[in-house]
Amino acid sequence: MAARRRDAGNAPVTITQVAAVAGVSRATVSRAFTHPNLLRPETIARVKAVAERTGFAPNAAARALSTGRAGNIALIVPDITNPFFAALMRGAQARARDRGYATFLGDSDETPQLEDVLLSKLAAQVDGIILVSTRLKRARVEEHAARRPLILVNREIPLISRLLVDTAPSYAAAVEHLAALGHRCIAYVGGPAMSWSNRQRGEAVAGTARQLGLRLVRIGATRPSYESGEACTSELLTSGATAALAFDDVVAQGIMAGLARRGLSVPADFSLIGCDGEVAVKTYPPLSSVTTHCFEAGARATDLLIDVLSSGGRPPQRVRFASELVLRATTAAPSLRPAIWVASRGAEVGVDVQAAGAAMSAKERAAS
């Protein structure tokens, strides 16, 4: 029983106490909050007044136990600090709030194991789950989906409702844009191997490059991070490519820094295109990028989940979400001087930049 926990003076006030004070039954108090239309206005007023005065707040657990509805959803993403996921979460959470749901947050740190743990723990107290860019293997996702209503964002599994941010046409357009500018050899700097988005983007780039007779080099950034983007720069430069499409803005931003450190300027020496649009507007020069409307996508994901919840067992939906290529200031005709040549020259000229970089790291190390 719970009574023994009530040692503290400020025990939460319950429906029973409100009923006693207001001189009505517990059912009436309950109805005053959940079905006001069944009650006389004056009764409602009296009950609400007492509730206000006593500081009554419905016990969520009791309500959930009684109704079977928790009024909660869970949102599981690989990395909150990635601006794409952050914006998506923001949209999803805002919409959920507007529709009366509270949102659990799960950050899986890009690891399938943690995803699995989060999924299991959160499933117990939510009505449904939004699983974003999951790196979990299909069978495992299906098992979880069998237990709780679950929708996917950016992952394709036939019998599960899903929202797919369709970047393929935009990546194709991006390749065409680069070709039109005169680029003959381009690179795709990819993201996580298990990522549906990465496969989609890679295929769109490869297909279009083939059609247009462009040479394509593929470079892998395992985790979609600034660091891995920057780490790709050397490989990018030696590859012979004069332009690159990155898996996302964060990777592109890393590449921009890598190029700048080598004395190369974008887009004069190298052209670059990212994806998502959150970081892109904040770089200098502003990054040309495939905009995915992350915030709206999050809101739509919540809508889709709530649809699924209220439509007991209708066939799964497959919602496509459009993206657009937004040209800003990081693409231009290929440089006449090979970037790799400029870079090696830049290494000499830019000695103090490099040195400043090294000194800085030392300081950073000391500071942390």
Next chain:
Amino acid sequence: MAARRRDAGNAPVTITQVAAVAGVSRATVSRAFTHPNLLRPETIARVKAVAERTGFAPNAAARALSTGRAGNIALIVPDITNPFFAALMRGAQARARDRGYATFLGDSDETPQLEDVLLSKLAAQVDGIILVSTRLKRARVEEHAARRPLILVNREIPLISRLLVDTAPSYAAAVEHLAALGHRCIAYVGGPAMSWSNRQRGEAVAGTARQLGLRLVRIGATRPSYESGEACTSELLTSGATAALAFDDVVAQGIMAGLARRGLSVPADFSLIGCDGEVAVKTYPPLSSVTTHCFEAGARATDLLIDVLSSGGRPPQRVRFASELVLRATTAAPSLRPAIWVASRGAEVGVDVQAAGAAMSAKERAAS
């Protein structure tokens, strides 16, 4: 009653069913999960086997109702997409998971009203709340704190436990650093008026500037965003300052872009220092910045809350969290040519950059 909801085929399996199949009482099943030490190993094994086979998962609502503990905490922040809060959330959520708690996410979109709504709705189903950088007025915070255990991050209210990321010494050091470089007039580009951090930083800057005989101009960025940072640039340049301390990295990043658009280079023409450290390492040149160790701060905040939860009514704690000034590559001796002069010259030279910017906005508008 709940039975009528069970029309679907896959009703969740309960403790009662597991008990029946395993040939034990419900109490035993419960104990197998919560107090295994009270049971014979073979009994535990049998129960767990049945649970596994039937796919039993404890009903969180029932458990919460019975124990009075939800096993949840809530985290309320002004803006998830701000890298400081994103990193903090990540740390807080990770620690909470490790300590057996699930985390609700609330994004208040920088508005006190929404904060209030979130606080009220989430309070019902959590054991405690972490309220980050709240813009709510003190009395309101105290009311909420009276209902549920609640801790503050970066807000000072005497009787409530709080974690304060102490950036004052680092801002003071930053001012000293600029003075040592030879700057005589500096600017502080502030953040939200209701922000405790903003006040703290502003005072540290003002105090140190006074001590050192520096002229200080204060410029206000209402919301700590890239856009408002960029919007401050003109005012910054006309102010006569040769260096600026920003409220955070995001604002500093906006200023960097604003300067770049005017043909000014950092740090040659203008020195800049930000705060937080997440964005700072990703700009070019890398931004000198006060590192707040956001991730660890989040983890500590969770620890503090759980402390408060388990220490029924001990006196409130006040935890200070240190920060450090990390010098990267955005500060230097003041330019001999006034920045404002370079900027106006840059406006002519950089006409195509400006034009590109304008064209870009048009495209962006069309795309959205």
Next chain:
DNA sequence: TTGTATGCGTTATCAT
């Protein structure tokens, strides 16, 4: 329009 009675699934007390 309101009251009465019952059950939601779990945990904890008291037996055995």
Next chain:
DNA sequence: ATGATAACGCATACAA
């Protein structure tokens, strides 16, 4: 070491 049973606070079918 295990079983029987009474709460936990609320929502609803049913009665009035």
